[in-house]
Amino acid sequence: MKGAWYVDFRINGVRHRRKSPINTRRDALEFERKEKERLFRGRSDPRNLPLFSEFAAEWFETHVEGNARASHASTRLYSLKNHVLPFFGRMRIDQINRYQLERFKAYLRSKDFRPSTINLHLNTVGVALRCACEWGLSSFVDVVVVVVVVVVVVVVVV
Numbered sequence: 001m002k003g004a005w006y007v008d009f010r011i012n013g014v015r016h017r018r019k020s021p022i023n024t025r026r027d028a029l030e031f032e033r034k035e036k037e038r039l040f041r042g043r044s045d046p047r048n049l050p051l052f053s054e055f056a057a058e059w060f061e062t063h064v065e066g067n068a069r070a071s072h073a074s075t076r077l078y079s080l081k082n083h084v085l086p087f088f089g090r091m092r093i094d095q096i097n098r099y100q101l102e103r104f105k106a107y108l109r110s111k112d113f114r115p116s117t118i119n120l121h122l123n124t125v126g127v128a129l130r131c132a133c134e135w136g137l138s139s140f141v142d143v144v145v146v147v148v149v150v151v152v153v154v155v156v157v158v
Helices: 025-043 052-067 070-088 098-110 115-134
Strands: 006-011 014-019
Touching: 006 025, 014 025, 052 070, 052 115, 070 098, 070 115, 098 115
Parallel strands: none
Antiparallel strands: 006 014
C-alpha cells in the first residue's frame, strides 16, 4: 500500500475498497466521489426516493431530536417549517443540487434576510442532505453550502 492512495468507504454496511488510479490525495477524493455516485446510481431508483418533506420529518425525529439540544432543535424546526420546506418540500431529494441551492439563496435574499439568517437556512438544508447521503438515500455527495458574504463600506465625507 505504500506510495498509493486507496479509497475506503461503506454503503449499506458493505465495505468498498479501491486503489485510486492517480496517486494524489485530491484525485483519490475525486475518485471516491465518483465511485460512490456510480454505486448509488446502480442501487437506487429515483422514483422510489422520498420527497424532501418526507425525508425532513424522519431526519428531524431521528437525527436532530436525538443529537441536538432543545434550543438547537427548535431553531432547526423553525428553519424547516417556515423556509426550507416551502421551497424544497415537493422535490425529491435527488433533485436538490447546487443550482437549487443557489435559487433558494436568491429567494431568501429577495426577502431581505441578513446573511447570517440565510446561512442558517442553508446550513439546515446542507446538514439534512449530507445525512441523506450517509443514510444511502441520495447520491448527491458533493453538497457544499455557499456562505453569503456581505461587505458594507461606509464613507464619511467631512
